Amino acid sequence: MAMNGSINIVDPSCHQKPPLAIDIINELDMFGIILYAVLTLMAAVAMLVYIEECVYVYRKVSTPKKTAIAWVNGAAPVIATMSCLGMWIPRATMFTDMTSASYFAIVVYKFLILMLEECGGDEEFLRRCGKNTLKISTGPCCCCCPCLPHVAITRRTLFLLKLGSFQFALLKTVFSILSIILWTNENFDIADLQITGAAIWINPFVGILTIIALWPVAIMFMHLRSILRSQRIVPKYAMYQLVLVLSQLQSAIINILAMNGTIACAPPYSSQARGYLMSQQLLILEMFIITLANRLLYRRYYDPLPLSDPQEDDNDQNTKIVLQSECGDNVA
Template sequence: MDQNRTMDPSCREQPPFAIDILLQLDFFGIMLYSVLTFMATVSMLVYIEECWYIYWKVQGQKKNAIIWVNGAAPVIGTMSCLGMWIPRATMITDMTSACYFAIVVFKFLVLMIEELGGDEAFLRRAGKNKLRISTGPCCCCCPCLPHVNITRRSLFLLKLGSFQFALMKIVFTILSIILATNGNFDVVDMSISGAAIWINPGVGVLTIIALWPVAIMFMHLRTTLRSLKIIPKYAMYQLVLVLSQLQSAIINILAMNGTIACSPPYSSNARGYLMSQQLLILEMFIITLVTRMLYRRQYDPLPEDEDVNENTKIISSAETLDIA
């Protein structure tokens, strides 16, 4: 019976052109697109105002990292808005968002170090301590791993672990666009002969490797930087990661499997991308407002007597209880 069922020809076509969307929008569609476009615009305006504030109020290298990290939500929301209006540009907008967030992963690691005063200050204040590397997403199930001394070499390796993702993501994106123009790359083509089946897992591995150093540094500094609201900042960073990567991937997989129905002029895949983009615009708008409250503040240096190792604090507290 399923074989005899007819399918609208548009369900097998490429995503519609922007003009086709404009011509077929009803009242509800006009309101939805207008509200989402307004949200994306407000997100970018809030980000621009915040950049102006940080540029004039924050000193040193910290301002660069803050501006990059704050841009994650508004940039992803803006790219999603462009992809919503121009469905045939979805691959470009998604790859632009992914490249930007790859840089944000590295910049968030730099931000935590700069909150302590930079590399030299971090090494001076934390050099006597050790890093616990048994954290997610790589080694959270390996508590037996030894702690690592904090040296220039270990700090360099942590930075390199995150920087490689920022660099290689851009390289893989350029390669994917080149292959797409030649018809060799299609995000929905999961056959063994397609380029996507080889590129996407590689990018996934690089992502996990890049997230690991950030998690290591956060676990080490979360107590020291608690007064700077590093925990909610890290939560917003993780939330952007989950929503822009995991949520989008789940929706797109459902679309490729046909779970999300075709709705002319959108095919199942195109409609899945549309739903993902509309959700991201709303979610990134909310995250932009939250991150503005977290980052738009006065940045005073930390007291010099702060301990930068949470493990040391825990051990000291335990020894005090034993003595008592």
Template sequence: MNNGSNRTVDPSCRDNPPVAMDIILKLDMFGIVLYSTLSVMAVISVLVFIEECSYIYRKVPSNKKSVIIWVNGAAPMISAMSCLGMWVPRATMFTDMFSACYFAIVVFKFLIMMLEEVGGDEAFLRRAGSHKLKISTGPCCCCCPCLPHVAITRRSLFLLKLGCFQFALLKTLFTIVSIVLWTNGNFDLSDLEITGAAIWINPFVGILTITALWPVAITFMHLRTTLRTLRIIPKYAMYQLVLILSQLQSAIINILAMNGIIACVPPFSSPARGYMMSQQLLILEMFIITLVTRLLYRRQYDPLPLDEDQMDDDENTKMVSMQKSP
């Protein structure tokens, strides 16, 4: 006899994620409605993004088209990849990694977008020539207000860009390495042994992520008042929300699943069900974010005045930073 400590475990709770056909054949009425609704949301997200691209190509200056399209595409791209992962659970690792690589590029593009909104690198340096950057900001140094302020020069601007670009480059590189190791059986997210590849790659990617978010936060804190009329604060909030939902939320759900807190429901094992819940939540969340970002970026793109004598009397107070010490 089996007692409470020796219960029979459904074999599917130990299996790999089911194939797409198994999901389709086992869907009940609620499942059909749920999957259909989420799929329609993902399709609408992509269609809204395509329509927004058409608007951007017609209305936006050429120097801003590319970066704005990249930033606008974060939520629709994650929604589309999550939809694929929902229907094909065995491809979840690939869809998640593709979404993560895309967002790594978006981090760099968001920094470039803020610079382009003030007229580009040269205009930024002219505007900020008498100011300093406050580097005691999140996610690295928000608890270190004693850090010195940094002069805004070509070198410091280059370091800000480099801090973001390294994430876009190295994240893609580590994704390729992870896929290669996975095909050889050496990469498993549930393998927390010291000899496993995931335990080394994932923390290092986390450090790269924090390092890349820091320059964006520094630049945003410096330009948030200057770009307030361009609604940079809600844009930055949407960018941060995509980061939290696609990275932190998914990581929490997957950790709960790997520890068995999310129960196994055949044909899904606990980890597979955690991944499935994460994909479904992301489709809904990214659908809402797609609609909000469309409202934020659909505007007239009139250039800001480039010279100090063209600004209003209060424009000089809009740079949120410390004046150079005498």
């Protein structure tokens, strides 16, 4: 923006669509070339590390657990890859962002499944924890409601917890496809906050679905964090939460600042396009670091979970020995 007397002259590119990929390449200076090259290399390395980790997990881990590990580990490299594509092709930002968000919606459900598989599966979880109760006054829904009663752990409770997370994996993908369809018909614009716009109805509803999906995961983690401490579930959950905050909350804050004009226009980028660019570049760096951290957490030998009650197991073994002795005496 330039001043000409009392008249403000705004660069026309500040109101144009995001630039094409070829325009970005033509505008890059030496610093830009190095920055784009380094970030692209980070995204590529993150994906290669993830592929190598998947090969290791599929060889060393049993079937139910390895699928959940592969999905959960893929969150950071997939987001980094989509952010890299959005950085190079700004007009595809909505598609890359929705792909990342849809993938992470599946990860929310898969992390719940991962915790159950770390226990040995649904049956083993019910055997270990069937006599206990679940504390449901946890975030993000009911952390301020300590008066809520504890819930018995049953098959029905486990089914409802799974359903609470699975609905987000399904409906987030459906709403992403719907948003893209409406966008092609010029009915969906994330910056359009008018009551007649589709974004003002879809985005809050997806936000409610997100909160509902995160609640069962938090309930299960609070119950299993001591049981699964040997499986390093606390740092795994921390990495999962970090991906959530960075990919959802951080990006939302930057995009809101861009839509309000707080982030200045920098031709050939409009204010909103520049906000997307900053968000994508930050995500590539952050997801690269998280990918390396996840490799240390997941690429290892998986020891069996310690017995829930060693004394009870000893009693069972003693009972079997006594029965075998009695059978031998009867035969004699």
